[in-house]
Amino acid sequence: MNVGIVSTGIYLPNKRMTAQEISDLSKIPIDIVQKKLGIIEKSIAGTEDHTVQMAIWAAKRALQKANISPREIDVIIYIGEEHKEYPLWTASIKIQEEIGALGAWAFDVQLRCGTTVLAMKLAKSLMIADNNIHTVLLAGGYRNHDFIDYTNDRTRFMYNLGAGGGAIIMQKGAKENIVLECDLITDGSFSEDVVVPVGGTKQPLTSELLRSGAYRLDVIDPEGMKARLEQKSLSNFLKVIRQSLAKSGYDESKLSYLAMLHMKKSAHDYVLHSLGLTESQSIYLSHYGHIGQIDQILSLELALEAGKVKNGDIVTLVSAGIGYAWGAVTIHWGKQEEAII
Template identity: 70%
Template sequence: MNVGIIGIGVFLPTERMTAEDIAEKANLPIEVVKIKMGITEKPIAGDNDHTVQMAIRAAEKALEHATIDAKDIDVIIYFGEEHKEYPLWTAGIKIQEELGATNAWAFDIQLRCGTAILAMKLAKSLMISDDNIRTVLLAGGYRNHDLIDYQNERTRFMFNLGAGGGALVLKRDVLENLIYESAIITDGSFSEDVIVPFGGTKQPLTPELLLQGLYRLDVTDPQGMKTRLEQRSLDNFIKVIRNSLSKSGFDEKNLAYIGMLHMKKSAHEFVLKSFHLKEENSIYLSNYGHIGQIDQILSLQLALKEKKIQDGDVITLVSAGIGYAWGAITIQWGKQRGGRDDSL
């Protein structure tokens, strides 16, 4: 039984924050922002660019691309951020209502910036296990730049956070853009390294704390986290890509494109070199920054537009999420003469 991608949608706000803006806010040399952080500019949310609203706009584009009606959707999975319109709210059901997906049921999942990979894995599993599920919409939004204090040096590696929405339409029993196997690693030793300290049950957000701006992201042990994470993260990037390819029945030499999240340019280049790939085998998102869970969908759409992906190409999407989680999933793009039967 095959599952393939039949629709892609990305929504980006029109407002931009440039490298110069970030350098001024953070009191950093412009070279640090442009070269070390790898940011030229990034989209940021306007007054009406709410998290789930951006997911809905992306979903509309994905449905249009797939040329299907919302009533054809069986399940909607919201994979966007928890920082959204309301703190206690099931976003997937809102998306269902706004699209008019009256035949669907919906739910939310969360693995920080690794959630898109998880959503694709879960959607495929649902279709394999339930014959009534034939078409699944994945949609998410992200605007965690709201939670960044540019004066807080501990969060400097998150100055690239931007805003946007992304969506995919997945369908079973198709012979195009086939989704193969995924690999996910989680490491709980990092689970409380990056948090919003206030606003939960441990430290409720009071008016006084709100005025002090203590509702933003912070890093509890920056040096310790850097020491523990630096090499482990790169190793896990390589491991999940290799595992995903191997489980999918492909050799590393088959890999034609890697859709990566935005990270330091040196780390991006390291991953490519590890698979003997060149700059043209990926897209470095310097004009977009890091839009969380949306990065892989954005990279895929940009690569198709720039014709970096051809029919028959094997591509792997790879992510990393605070917590810490690494994930990869392999896709063979284009029309296929046949597909592997995953029920065997």
């Protein structure tokens, strides 16, 4: 049974943060911000750009592009961040209400920046397993830049965090953009390396902690994390790409486009080189920053607009998220002449 992507939607705030502003706040030379961290500018949230609201705007765009009625949606999966309008809240049900998907049911999933890849696997599995599910909407928003202290050098690798919303509509019985196989890796040895250390049950948020600036992302053991992560991160990144392709019946020589999250430029280039890809077969998101689990959707939309993805291409979306989690999913893009089982 084929499951394919029938539409995507992106919402980006108008507000931007430049490399110069990051340099001024962090005291890092601007050429390091631009060339090593890979940030020319990034999207950041304005006063009305709340996390779930950005997901709603992206979802509406996806519906409009595909000319799909919200009443056709059977399930909604929220793929955005937990940092949203309210700390205890089921975001997907709000999306259901705002887009008018009266016949759907909804739930939230979370794997940090790996959530989109995970949710695509879940959506496909749901449609194959349940005869009553034909159309699934994935939608989420992200604005974790709110947690960044640009004077904390331990979180330097997260200075690229931005804001935006993204959505994907997947449908059973599709004849185009067929979602093939996914591969996921999680490694719990990193589970408490990157956290917001206060605000949970271990250290409930108080006005004193809030004033102290502790309610920000931090790295608990920066040297230990660096040593452990360097051994695994890029190898796992490449592993999930290759495994996703292999499960789908392809090897890396067939890969036409790789939709990657934003990361430092040297890592981006290393991945492309390792897979025998050229710069034209991906898009480096230096003018957007890292919008968490929205990056893969953004990269795909930008590639389609630029003509980098064409009918018949093999496309892989790849993610990595703190925790740590790595994931990839492969898509046979365009209209299919024969059914793919």
